[in-house]
Amino acid sequence: MAITLLINVLIFLAAAVLIVPLFKRIGLGEVLGYLAAGVVIGPSALALVPDADAVLQFSQVGIVFLLFVIGLELKPSRLKLMHRAIFRFGSLQVAITTLGLSAAAWGLGLPPVSALVVGFSLGLCSTPLVLQLLGERHELQTRHGRNAFSLLLFQDLAAIPVLAAIPILAAGSLLSNGVTPLLTEMAIAFGAFAGLIIGGRLLLRPLFRFAAGTESREVFSGTVLLVVIGAALLMELAGLSMALGAFIAGVLLADSEFRHNIEADIEPFRGLLLGLFFMAVGMTAQIGLLADMPLIIIGLTAALLLTKGLSLLAASRLYGTGWKEATTLAILLSQGGEFAFVLLTAAGSAALLDRELVNLLVLVVSLSMATTPLLYLLHVRGIRPLFHDKRKKPSFDQPVDDSPQIIIAGFGRFGQIMGRALQGLKIPYTVLDINAEQVEFVRRYGNKVYYGDASRIDLLEAAGADKARVMVVAVGDTEASMRIVSQVQREFPNLRLYARARNRYHAHLLMRAGVEHLVRELLPASLELTREVLIELGVSRDQAQHTIDTFRPHDEQALRRQLEVFGNEKKQIQTVQEAARELEALYEADEDIDTSLTPLSRPPQG
Structure with missing residues (x-):
């Protein structure tokens, strides 16, 4: 068992090391490289790692870590500013995309309920793929990057009630089965959501203060993993998205003093597991179906990309974005997403969809994900430069090496x-x-x-x-x-x-x-002004300068002592208090410093 596991790990690492750099070198990006590596080692090609579904389930942890890191970078104040884009733009985009794809599925012969499930499932986009593409190009903080993230976040939220409703829809109708099961699922979900937020606010910072107080990097890293996996598992048990739980935990820690330490500890896990996720997606793609019915699958993939692109273009324009940003979002979010795998599989298990149709649609979603990096590259190089914004410089200057x-x-x-x-x-x-x-x-x-x-x-x-x-x-x-x-x-x-x-x-x-x-x-200016205030209070200029000269090295020493307990708020406070007492004692022991001056003292007149 251990040998098999090590062999599989070796295969994944070898495929990533050999194929991903090649794709980066020819300008296709890391994501497409990971997808191609997964296809090569998966059941459809060399079959070096046969159990693709098990790998895909495990690799979902990569999305969990990605959303946690994004939450860390998104402070609650910034999230509050984004609420309009999340709920207004997000609901508009989901509604238009779902209606367009559902109408197309209905036109192809699916029953109305099944068509609606297919339309919604295919309307969701790939959060890790889009964020990885934006991250590679340093576009996460651009306007289209923030809007893309808002749409993805709303889609994740919208998928939760749909996933809960699929068993009820499959049973016939809400009227025949009652709304109690759905209301129960929603109540559990809301309770878990509220419990995570309230519990996180009360417990997370004390937990990390305790971990930092141990002065053990291993304990601190273990605490990070405990929080991420625990929050994800809580949401999963409540029928919600694991990624959503990790995201909330990240947001709750975004304003904490531990943010940078946590981000540094989580980064290696996030990168490795996210790469594993993309490889697993490539492994699960049933390339044999593509060989059996190439025209149908390629046609459906093209139809999905075109329909989603047009619906996103329409939603973006209705929301008020410019043509440049609208076309960028239309290309960037034109693919299917990993949530489609979950929803389509659930619909298949509930007999809402045929198993053959589910396999076909999963392959279409996988192909759409594989084409997005290439389409976005073509857009960035060929289409986006055509939109010249006179109010902004189109690109960075090219410095001259003098x-x-x-x-x-x-x-x-x-x-x-x-x-x-x-x-x-x-x-x-x-x-x-x-x-x-x-x-x-x-x-x-x-x-x-x-x-x-x-x-x-x-x-x-x-x-x-x-x-x-x-x-x-x-x-x-x-x-x-x-x-x-x-x-x-x-x-x-x-x-x-x-x-x-x-x-x-x-x-x-x-x-x-x-x-x-x-x-x-602020230190030099603050000390200079302090010296002038002391002179105004009656201290001689030489004595005031000596006071400042004594304070400066003491403050530097205190700064370095506080560095040793960085991240441990309790010890930081203790160090600051000790430094204040030491400074008082230092001034009192110095014969050249007069500590008898009080705020009520009057400077000599004249």
């Missing part, structure tokens, strides 16, 4: 001050900034600034990062800053990193990443 000694990422208030000082010394530097309006504004004053994402390796190479001596990360956004640091450390290890930290938390993240040279942006 052999700069310094590259500055971010040219806001912080970066501009450094730039003026370097310019006065005639030291060459190159600036990359992601804000197009800021770039245009700064250029008016004669500064050489390029519009570009400093985390993009190709732009850094074009800017001369392989020859520069110093990279200054002056980006205000914490996540963007850490992304740039990670890319530079991996691709340009000889480039010395200097970074701006927005606050103490950002400073800790940079220090944990190995950045030795950093400045907290």
